[in-house]
Amino acid sequence: MEFLQPATWAEALEAKAASRDAVPVAGGTDVMVAVNFGRLRPSLLLDLTRVPELQQWDTEDGVVRLGAGVPYARVITELGDRLPGLAMAARTIGSPQIRNRGTVGGNLATASPAGDAHPALLAADAEVEVASVRGTRRIPVTGFYTGVKRSALADDELIAAIRIRPPSGPQQYSKIGTRNAMVIAVAAFGLALHPDRRAVGTGIGSAAPTPRRAPEAEEFLAGELDGLWDSRGELPASTATRFGELVSAAAAPIDDVRGTARYRVHALSVMARRTLTWAWADYRKEATTCA
């Protein structure tokens, strides 16, 4: 095994192009577990923690460009106001030690259906900026997950950043596990209300082969909210219930050690209903604080 520590983004991309089976390592919270247990013996470990661009975030034309290597702890402390949904998801990840190292770029590349960043990124319509020596491209996060732990990343590409537009309305994240810390989600749900576009974003975690949205639920709710965005009136309970049903209908879960498919479907409908109730209450409160 070799260990390479590129100091620049260009060097990192060249190294990945030259050895396509190289395994990048950022926070190491997925990679090092596999190495420690002898499940992973790459020819080259490519340490990305010295590439300055990956450790930074900034805003371009109002869009947050989050470097792939920014650890969750910084997403929470530095971006809680700009990326509330992602920050909420980040707070549920692992433990303080894990959040000090683990990154959104690593979560994306692992592409686990249970990864907690995914539902928040899906709901917020994020884009993944990937690069290789051939150039840079942006992949809408909806098209990023191609199968169980598979992504649209080519074997010479690295994730540079995640682009997220700060919200025009409330965002929520909900996760079910056996305790409050250190759990892989049994099921998870992310919600974003986009009053500017009169649209709704959703993200389902741990309840299908890949993280996915619930398009029918989004369309239904956007239709129901059509007359409510301006009046900020009360949301009928039946709307929240129907939304929950449609979200759970979009899932395709399996039975596994963490939970049964039936439980996951039920949990999703409850989480979708609750997060919508919370988000709508926030939206209505916003009106009173603005006025």
Added chain:
Amino acid sequence: MRLTCTVNGTEQQVDDVWEGESLLYVLRERMGLPGSKNACEQGECGSCTVYLDGLPVCACLVAAGQAEGREVGTVEGLAAPGELHPVQQAFLDAGAVQCGFCTPGLLVATDDLLARARAEGRTPADAEIREALAGNLCRCTGYEKILDAVRLAADRTAGDAR
């Protein structure tokens, strides 16, 4: 490969480090610092918690080469040789140690929590203590005594400068 980093304030250099080795292995097996414990090697238990550039991390999940040129702080560096750090003393006084395997990680995590709270001129609330120690598992003492120890250490060090 060769690894050079600062451990507990002293520069250390070790050779023949395997490229896939963890920082925890380097500390314990190559630098003679067995304070940080190896229990799970998968980030679950926190018994290997060390400071890396001032932040508590699981040493078992840091690739050795990632520590090149960085500052590492282990439980051995909390107090001067032969002395006890206030957090260590509090764990003893509160009876928060049985087998002691989880203790080094808890000490580092607690030290970090109390230092952050002190910097803001306060002592941590119980909920904050639980959250800060959520990544440290103990399988014998029970968490009540550990919480007692953290509260005791917080009270005793409340007035200290960081």
